[in-house]
Every structure is written in C-alpha cells, then in structure tokens.
Amino acid sequence: MRMKIITDVHTHTTFSADGIDDIYTMLARAKQIPLAFWGISEHFDYDYLADNITIHGKPIPYTDAEAYFTAARAIQSQCQDVRVLVGAECGFSRNQRAKDMYHALIERYKPDFIVNSVHTQGAYDYYEAAAFADKDKHTAYKEYLCLVRESLDVDYDYDIVGHLGYPTRFAPYADKTLDYAEFAHELDDILTAIIAKGKILELNSSVKGLSTPCLPFPQIVERYFSLGGRKVSFASDAHGAERLADGREKVVDLLKTIGFTHITVPCQGKHYEQKI
Numbered sequence: 001m002r003m004k005i006i007t008d009v010h011t012h013t014t015f016s017a018d019g020i021d022d023i024y025t026m027l028a029r030a031k032q033i034p035l036a037f038w039g040i041s042e043h044f045d046y047d048y049l050a051d052n053i054t055i056h057g058k059p060i061p062y063t064d065a066e067a068y069f070t071a072a073r074a075i076q077s078q079c080q081d082v083r084v085l086v087g088a089e090c091g092f093s094r095n096q097r098a099k100d101m102y103h104a105l106i107e108r109y110k111p112d113f114i115v116n117s118v119h120t121q122g123a124y125d126y127y128e129a130a131a132f133a134d135k136d137k138h139t140a141y142k143e144y145l146c147l148v149r150e151s152l153d154v155d156y157d158y159d160i161v162g163h164l165g166y167p168t169r170f171a172p173y174a175d176k177t178l179d180y181a182e183f184a185h186e187l188d189d190i191l192t193a194i195i196a197k198g199k200i201l202e203l204n205s206s207v208k209g210l211s212t213p214c215l216p217f218p219q220i221v222e223r224y225f226s227l228g229g230r231k232v233s234f235a236s237d238a239h240g241a242e243r244l245a246d247g248r249e250k251v252v253d254l255l256k257t258i259g260f261t262h263i264t265v266p267c268q269g270k271h272y273e274q275k276i
C-alpha cells in the first residue's frame with residue numbers, strides 16, 4: 001500500500017506567544033506521526049502593533065523573528081525525514097504600517113510560505129468577546145468577510161488564505177455557523193478572487209467545538225470546488241505537539257467526497273500537489 005502523505009502546513013510553537021510546545025518537541029511529534037511536510041507559521045501580529053490591539057487589556061509579546069528563523073532554518077537543514085517548511089502567519093490590517101512591517105519581514109527572512117489571516121476587527125481580536133459587542137451575527141460576519149476580501153488584495157506576497165470563518169470559533173451566537181446562503185454574494189467574491197489570484201484555500205481543523213470538521217464550513221468548500229477552486233491545504237493550526245495533524249482524516253474525507261484529488265503544499269512561491 002502506498003504510504004500516506006501527511007501534510008500539516010500551519011502550526012505554532014513557543015516562538016508564538018500562545019504556543020504550548022517548543023520547536024524541538026513539535027519536531028519529535030512530527031517525526032513520530034510521521035508528517036511528510038511540516039509547516040511552521042509563527043504569528044506575526046503586526047496588525048496588533050499597528051492598531052494598538054491588546055488581549056484582556058494587555059499588549060501581546062511578539063514573535064522574535066531572528067530567533068525563530070535561525071532555529072527553524074537550522075532544523076530544516078538537518079532534518080532528513082520530515083520536510084520542514086519555515087513560514088509565517090501574517091495578521092491582516094488595513095493600516096499601512098502593518099503592511100510595511102510585513103514587507104520588511106518577508107524581504108529579510110524570505111519565509112517558505114505565508115498564511116494571510118484576518119484575526120482582528122477595529123480594536124479587537126475576534127478571540128475577545130468585545131469584538132462582537134452590540135453586533136448581531138449578520139453584521140459581525142459581514143464586517144469580517146469584507147475584511148477578508150480586502151486582505152486578499154494586500155501588496156505583500158502570500159500563499160494561503162487562513163481559516164476563513166475565524167470569528168465563528170469565538171462567536172457568542174447560539175448558531176455560530178457562517179452560512180453560505182446568507183453570505184453567498186460576499187463568499188463568491190472571496191472564493192473567485194482566491195482562484196483568480198492562484199492562492200490556496202486552507203482547511204483548518206481547529207474548530208473549537210463547532211459542528212464541522214474544518215473552517216471554512218463544508219458548504220463553502222463545496223462552492224469553492226464548483227467555482228473551479230482546486231488548491232487546498234490542510235492545517236491543524238496546532239499550538240502544541242498533541243494537536244499536530246489533528247482532524248486530518250475527516251478533512252481528507254470531506255475533500256474526497258467533494259471531488260478534490262490533491263492537497264497543495266506551498267514552498268518559496270511554488271505549489272506542490274500531493275495526492276490524497
């Protein structure tokens with residue numbers, strides 16, 4: 001039987017403020033699984049910096065880029081069995097200061113891949129209840145989708161559109177689903193732009209108790225396929241070794257049911273197709 005190619009391209013270690021396990025513990029787990037491709041994507045939250053965003057009223061500690069890229073590149077050059085990809089997750093902001101900082105980061109460290117994510121709206125990360133204060137679900141989700149659409153046009157390069165539907169992880173509504181039919185216009189606009197730009201739609205298995213195997217919700221992944229989208233990546237968004245590759249089987253089952261035949265792994269501007 002053909003050996004399964006397992007990829008997980010969007011994970012965090014303790015170089016990110018919210019990481020649980022260090023890079024060596026994560027690598028040991030990646031070898032044990034074994035992952036064929038392990039993509040590290042530490043948080044670079046320059047949206048926080050540019051927009052003065054805090055968590056619970058406190059500024060967040062930032063990833064030390066120099067320390068991270070040095071350690072991760074050393075692991076990458078030594079590791080034979082797992083192909084390590086040294087990436088970055090860039091939190092989108094409308095603020096030009098954040099964009100300039102991402103340009104400088106990319107220019108200096110040349111990450112193997114970049115996850116373009118929307119985490120924040122105004123003064124808050126969706127992680128905080130205040131991001132939803134006084135907003136009904138339709139208003140909050142529509143604002144978020146508008147930001148995602150803008151994020152696709154950033155002038156720095158990126159490969160992957162991260163966790164489309166991020167606010168649903170933390171939303172205070174009884175039904176947190178981001179329903180395709182309710183936002184068909186906005187979602188079609190996003191999905192067609194992803195396809196036109198040749199970007200990768202991430203299937204992120206960090207769903208925090210939601211009744212879906214991944215973000216985006218399956219209906220949205222189906223719509224992406226029917227519009228012609230074929231580039232998808234798998235992401236556990238693990239912040240510790242225990243969750244590496246978590247939920248992958250369910251996500252692959254969903255992809256196969258829809259009709260996808262490959263998962264895409266980005267590295268240095270090239271996209272590699274791995275059969276599922």
Ligand SMILES: [Zn+2]
Binds near residue numbers: 089
């Ligand atoms: Zn994220």
Ligand SMILES: [Zn+2]
Binds near residue numbers: 010012089237
């Ligand atoms: Zn992440």
